[in-house]
Amino acid sequence: MNRIDAQPTSGASDTDRPLVFDVQGLNVFYGDFHAVRDVELPVRQNEITALIGPSGCGKSTVLRSLNRMNDLIPDARVEGQVAYHGVDLYGPEVDPVQVRRHIGMVFQKPNPFPKSIYDNVAFGPKIAGVRSGLDDVVEDSLKRAALWDEVKGKLSESAYALSGGQQQRLCIARAIATRPDVILMDEPASALDPIATLRIEELMFELKEDYTIVVVTHNMQQAARVSDRTAFFTVEVGEDGTRTGVLVEFGDTSTMFTNPSRKETEDYITGRFG
Amino acid sequence: MTTTTPDLTGDPARHRKERRVKMVMLAAGVLTIVVSIAIVLSLLSEAISFLTQIDLGQLWAKGWFPRRGRFDLRTIIVHTLLVTAVAMVVAVPLGMGAATYLSEYAPRTVRRVLKPLLEVLAGIPSVVLGFFALTWITPNVMRRIWEDTELFNMGAAGIAVGILIVPLIASVAEDAMRAVPDALREASYGLGARRRHTTLRVVLPAAISGITAGFILGASRAVGETMIVAIAAGASGGSLLTFKITEGGQTMTGAMASLAIGSDQIAGVGAAFQSLFFVGLLLFVFTLILNVASERVIRRFRERY
Amino acid sequence: MTNRSVPTTGDLVAGALKGRRLDVGGFVLVVGLLLALLISMIVLVTLIADMIQQGLPVLAERGWAFVSTPLSPDAHDAGIVQGIMGSLGLMLFVVVIAFPVGVASAIYLEEYAPDTRLTRFIVANVRNLAGVPSIVYGLLGLAIFVKLLGGITGGRTLISGGLTLAILVLPIMIITASEALRAVPMAIREAAFGVGATRWEVIRYQVLPVATPAILTGTVLTIARAFGESAPLLLSGAVLSLFFASPSGATLWDFVAHEKYTALPIIVFNWARQPQKEFVALTAAAIVVLLAILLLVNATAIVLRDRFERRT
Ligand SMILES: Nc1ncnc2c1ncn2[C@@H]1O[C@H](COP(=O)(O)OP(=O)(O)O)[C@@H](O)[C@H]1O
Numbered sequence: 041m042n043r044i045d046a047q048p049t050s051g052a053s054d055t056d057r058p059l060v061f062d063v064q065g066l067n068v069f070y071g072d073f074h075a076v077r078d079v080e081l082p083v084r085q086n087e088i089t090a091l092i093g094p095s096g097c098g099k100s101t102v103l104r105s106l107n108r109m110n111d112l113i114p115d116a117r118v119e120g121q122v123a124y125h126g127v128d129l130y131g132p133e134v135d136p137v138q139v140r141r142h143i144g145m146v147f148q149k150p151n152p153f154p155k156s157i158y159d160n161v162a163f164g165p166k167i168a169g170v171r172s173g174l175d176d177v178v179e180d181s182l183k184r185a186a187l188w189d190e191v192k193g194k195l196s197e198s199a200y201a202l203s204g205g206q207q208q209r210l211c212i213a214r215a216i217a218t219r220p221d222v223i224l225m226d227e228p229a230s231a232l233d234p235i236a237t238l239r240i241e242e243l244m245f246e247l248k249e250d251y252t253i254v255v256v257t258h259n260m261q262q263a264a265r266v267s268d269r270t271a272f273f274t275v276e277v278g279e280d281g282t283r284t285g286v287l288v289e290f291g292d293t294s295t296m297f298t299n300p301s302r303k304e305t306e307d308y309i310t311g312r313f314g
Numbered sequence: 315m316t317t318t319t320p321d322l323t324g325d326p327a328r329h330r331k332e333r334r335v336k337m338v339m340l341a342a343g344v345l346t347i348v349v350s351i352a353i354v355l356s357l358l359s360e361a362i363s364f365l366t367q368i369d370l371g372q373l374w375a376k377g378w379f380p381r382r383g384r385f386d387l388r389t390i391i392v393h394t395l396l397v398t399a400v401a402m403v404v405a406v407p408l409g410m411g412a413a414t415y416l417s418e419y420a421p422r423t424v425r426r427v428l429k430p431l432l433e434v435l436a437g438i439p440s441v442v443l444g445f446f447a448l449t450w451i452t453p454n455v456m457r458r459i460w461e462d463t464e465l466f467n468m469g470a471a472g473i474a475v476g477i478l479i480v481p482l483i484a485s486v487a488e489d490a491m492r493a494v495p496d497a498l499r500e501a502s503y504g505l506g507a508r509r510r511h512t513t514l515r516v517v518l519p520a521a522i523s524g525i526t527a528g529f530i531l532g533a534s535r536a537v538g539e540t541m542i543v544a545i546a547a548g549a550s551g552g553s554l555l556t557f558k559i560t561e562g563g564q565t566m567t568g569a570m571a572s573l574a575i576g577s578d579q580i581a582g583v584g585a586a587f588q589s590l591f592f593v594g595l596l597l598f599v600f601t602l603i604l605n606v607a608s609e610r611v612i613r614r615f616r617e618r619y
Numbered sequence: 620m621t622n623r624s625v626p627t628t629g630d631l632v633a634g635a636l637k638g639r640r641l642d643v644g645g646f647v648l649v650v651g652l653l654l655a656l657l658i659s660m661i662v663l664v665t666l667i668a669d670m671i672q673q674g675l676p677v678l679a680e681r682g683w684a685f686v687s688t689p690l691s692p693d694a695h696d697a698g699i700v701q702g703i704m705g706s707l708g709l710m711l712f713v714v715v716i717a718f719p720v721g722v723a724s725a726i727y728l729e730e731y732a733p734d735t736r737l738t739r740f741i742v743a744n745v746r747n748l749a750g751v752p753s754i755v756y757g758l759l760g761l762a763i764f765v766k767l768l769g770g771i772t773g774g775r776t777l778i779s780g781g782l783t784l785a786i787l788v789l790p791i792m793i794i795t796a797s798e799a800l801r802a803v804p805m806a807i808r809e810a811a812f813g814v815g816a817t818r819w820e821v822i823r824y825q826v827l828p829v830a831t832p833a834i835l836t837g838t839v840l841t842i843a844r845a846f847g848e849s850a851p852l853l854l855s856g857a858v859l860s861l862f863f864a865s866p867s868g869a870t871l872w873d874f875v876a877h878e879k880y881t882a883l884p885i886i887v888f889n890w891a892r893q894p895q896k897e898f899v900a901l902t903a904a905a906i907v908v909l910l911a912i913l914l915l916v917n918a919t920a921i922v923l924r925d926r927f928e929r930r931t
């Protein structure tokens with residue numbers, strides 16, 4: 041922890057909340073390709089942590105290693121430590137399926153199942169063995185995702201009939217329904233129009249009361265608006281042309297956007313890069 | 315909120331179930347290897363037994379007359395090549411024409427109608443084409459061209475086999491042409507080329523390996539086609555070597571069919587029965603070589619784009 | 620064109636019009652290509668028309684009796700009911716064996732298999748099996764099911780024929796099912812994994828429902844293909860004679876495991892070999908029935924798929 045606070049950015053936050061993730065020395069490879077190198081990242085409870093940086097710098101890669109989604113990519117390899125409430129996520133006893141029930145995910149493009157709205161939300165709890173009270177879970181999740189009022193009369197209709205923004209909130213409701221502790225979001229608003237984007241941002245604000253959120257975003261203003269802490273990644277181009285993602289700076293969002301300690305961060309934030 | 319250590323270990327029962335399901339699926343996949351092994355073993359064992367029984371000189375004898383112990387391979391191989399050649403002469407222009415039209419010229423609506431019709435043609439069983447060859451192609455095509463065509467003749471069989479493989483050749487060639495990036499066509503138009511020049515000098519050459527693969531596959535199907543030759547090319551007893559498509563003759567598959575339908579042989583043992591497996595093995599090897607060759611060619615074409 | 624002078628708009632228009640008017644070669648090419656396609660269509664139409672024309676008298680005269688009476692050496696009495704029953708029985712084997720095994724293999728290859736040598740070998744092997752001539756499968760059936768396992772299958776019975784056909788279509792089933800699975804968007808799988816589904820739950824509840832229409836269409840087409848197959852049945856024991864009787868009082872099991880059997884395409888083949896004139900008409904009539912069944916099945920599948928494709 042100290043090590044990270046001692047890293048670039050100054051003045052961490054006020055009262056440090058408990059750590060949810062403690063990422064140390066994270067390296068991810070796709071086959072021989074070294075995608076991200078030596079990432080150190082603390083994620084604190086009931087906060088929104090934003091991962092920003094130019095495209096291809098490994099934000100999604102880091103995010104996906106937080107709930108072992110990278111396991112699904114055949115030649116992806118994760119090295120280093122990802123501690124989740126002190127438990128090594130990559131420990132031998134750990135079941136990735138169980139991990140994903142604790143740590144939900146929302147993807148870049150809304151990806152509802154080609155099923156009814158109800159079935160979309162109920163799927164997670166159902167496979168987790170919830171048999172009774174499903175209706176309540178669905179209703180509660182949709183309410184938390186601020187979608188209930190728009191869909192309550194048509195739960196049995198296809199999720200594909202919803203607008204893009206509604207679909208993305210449905211995906212958030214679906215993630216909430218498994219009662220996770222963390223929600224990972226990979227550019228959740230990048231495929232949406234500004235109004236839908238705003239709704240997602242508002243929603244994130246509400247959600248952090250109950251959940252810990254890690255969000256990848258491309259959009260600087262978004263990171264500045266919603267997040268408590270920001271991690272800035274960039275691509276390091278090696279002599280042989282290999283491109284590896286590295287974490288440049290991590291700290292309080294307000295500090296980072298007003299007074300970045302690294303030149304690269306400042307350039308990126310002020311739009312002189314990427 | 316949870317600050318206690320979360321339980322991330324999975325349910326062992328579910329793990330076992332997952333493993334069981336995976337094993338079942340894997341077993342199904344491995345079954346296909348078992349099938350291949352079974353094919354090769356059953357062909358090999360009887361074929362070897364055949365070779366040990368006969369005088370090897372009989373593999374180069376006068377004609378294919380298995381029940382008289384004459385197993386001239388030239389005869390059935392040449393006849394197979396003849397039928398295949400006729401089939402290709404029919405199928406290549408028809409298939410290529412159809413594919414080029416569908417890929418480069420056909421309006422969407424026309425395509426929508428004609429493509430399914432080609433598939434219907436592909437769905438016609440070969441027995442039906444065999445009967446069509448015997449009762450329609452022989453009198454209306456073969457005898458129009460060569461008056462003295464025999465009733466059973468390799469020409470009619472070849473034409474019918476050609477019709478059989480038109481849809482195959484057309485669909486592989488069409489896929490290859492549609493895989494040519496539009497940028498190439500646009501570049502050609504941009505240079506002021508006409509459509510036909512674009513089609514003939516840009517699209518076709520770019521798709522050539524896919525098209526070639528289709529031809530090879532078509533030839534492989536033609537070599538292995540049985541019922542048409544069994545009905546229309548003459549499949550009783552045996553045959554002498556001939557190079558005339560107006561005459562009847564046994565191909566490899568025709569020879570196998572005629573051995574199979576001689577019910578005295580089918581259950582029995584003996585060289586004639588086992589020659590069935592020997593020819594089957596040859597056929598298997600021939601078509602395997604052709605199929606592997608077409609795979610190779612097609613893989614090269616995939617790498618290009 | 621060189622840049623000696625800038626052409627005027629008039630020049631360009633004139634050039635374009637001229638070009639279009641004079642492209643006789645292009646016109647000839649299109650006509651030639653269309654002709655190639657039309658010839659194939661004409662052949663299809665001719666074939667069907669010819670069969671109907673030759674077979675119609677028999678069908679008109681005999682009516683339903685042609686379909687519902689057994690084989691007979693007398694062309695005036697001969698019917699195809701044994702062939703239809705036999706073919707339906709064979710299809711049952713195809714559906715019960717090749718469908719589940721084929722889909723399971725496809726699921727393994729598409730959803731589970733790591734990219735290992737074994738996997739690549741299985742895939743290559745399936746492709747090659749799909750290209751093995753059908754008569755070679757007949758040899759397999761003859762060697763394994765009729766002879767080696769004759770004690771279990773009863774030799775030349777529906778079981779042997781059915782197993783042979785099931786193995787014949789297995790690679791095609793695998794290939795179509797694989798394509799159907801591959802067409803399911805990755806995003807759906809990610810979403811399901813993301814809420815903590817196990818791999819099998821992802822497949823069972825999300826992937827398979829999406830792939831089902833395409834798998835079913837492919838299966839229907841594959842069954843149609845198996846329905847018209849005859850070469851492998853010649854070897855794996857279908858009866859090739861002008862008539863055979865089934866004893867009265869035989870149970871369904873007897874029909875499957877003890878009795879002789881035949882199939883509709885086998886009857887077509889056998890009748891086509893008969894020199895008598897009456898059998899020509901009889902053959903055509905049987906072909907009309909065969910084609911009617913197949914066209915119906917094929918058309919259903921094609922319409923199904925067409926609708927499915929338009930939806931996605
Ligand atoms: N499945 C994969 N296989 C191979 N390389 C990948 C894969 N996913 C991402 N990469 C590579 O890893 C690097 C980081 O990608 P990603 O994490 O998606 O970046 P970001 O989300 O920041 O745009 C990129 O160079 C990308 O090409």
Ligand SMILES: [Mg+2]
Nearest residue numbers: 099100101226
């Ligand atoms: Mg990304």
